Amino acid sequence: MTKQQQESKANIKSIKCIKCNNQIKNKGKNDFCNTCFQDVVFKRIRKFVRANKYLDNTQELLVIDALTQKILKNIVNKPVLINYDNSNYGKLVKQGKKLTISNKKLLAKVKNKQKILLPVCLDDLELLYLEYFFQGKSEKFKLMLDQKLIPLYFVLTKEECLRLAKLYKTKFNFKSTTTSKFLDSLESEFEGTKHKLRKYIYSK
Numbered sequence: 001m002t003k004q005q006q007e008s009k010a011n012i013k014s015i016k017c018i019k020c021n022n023q024i025k026n027k028g029k030n031d032f033c034n035t036c037f038q039d040v041v042f043k044r045i046r047k048f049v050r051a052n053k054y055l056d057n058t059q060e061l062l063v064i065d066a067l068t069q070k071i072l073k074n075i076v077n078k079p080v081l082i083n084y085d086n087s088n089y090g091k092l093v094k095q096g097k098k099l100t101i102s103n104k105k106l107l108a109k110v111k112n113k114q115k116i117l118l119p120v121c122l123d124d125l126e127l128l129y130l131e132y133f134f135q136g137k138s139e140k141f142k143l144m145l146d147q148k149l150i151p152l153y154f155v156l157t158k159e160e161c162l163r164l165a166k167l168y169k170t171k172f173n174f175k176s177t178t179t180s181k182f183l184d185s186l187e188s189e190f191e192g193t194k195h196k197l198r199k200y201i202y203s204k
């Protein structure tokens with residue numbers, strides 16, 4: 001083993017959680033231990049849901065994916081009726097000015113004071129933004145979501161959703177595209193890119 005290899009091995013061993021200082025078993029660039037990671041992401045989702053008043057006047061939530069079903073008790077603490085449907089939402093689509101989902105049958109099920117918890121993540125939002133950007137229309141990008149929808153993971157990257165799903169022994173579905181691979185390579189080269197882009201998009 002060369003001196004350099006020894007040093008890099010020592011670096012991996014000495015990684016500590018930036019929140020609680022515990023040793024992290026996962027090597028690589030993970031900053032938090034699993035416990036702190038969950039604390040941080042759940043807090044971020046709760047803050048996002050609160051700030052956007054998504055649960056105001058909502059009496060019933062429709063959960064359509066396994067990850068949300070498992071983690072929801074960490075997000076919602078007010079008494080709302082929760083239904084599990086396990087439907088495919090299709091994909092995010094633009095309809096006029098509004099951002100909605102392509103599964104019209106699912107949308108039609110949603111009654112007044114009900115909302116769908118949509119398992120879309122930050123990458124989905126940024127891919128939409130980049131689509132506008134590459135067409136030279138980024139100034140027209142406005143996040144106007146169908147009011148029947150709550151984009152639960154818009155503040156979590158795909159990587160964070162996948163880590164969360166792994167911790168809860170379930171899956172998070174994400175369809176890769178050429179642009180999403182480009183975004184991933186930026187993130188792996190310049191850690192934090194996706195969250196910086198999120199702040200940029202939300203600040204507009």
Ligand SMILES: [Zn+2]
Binds near residue numbers: 022034
């Ligand atoms: Zn920790």
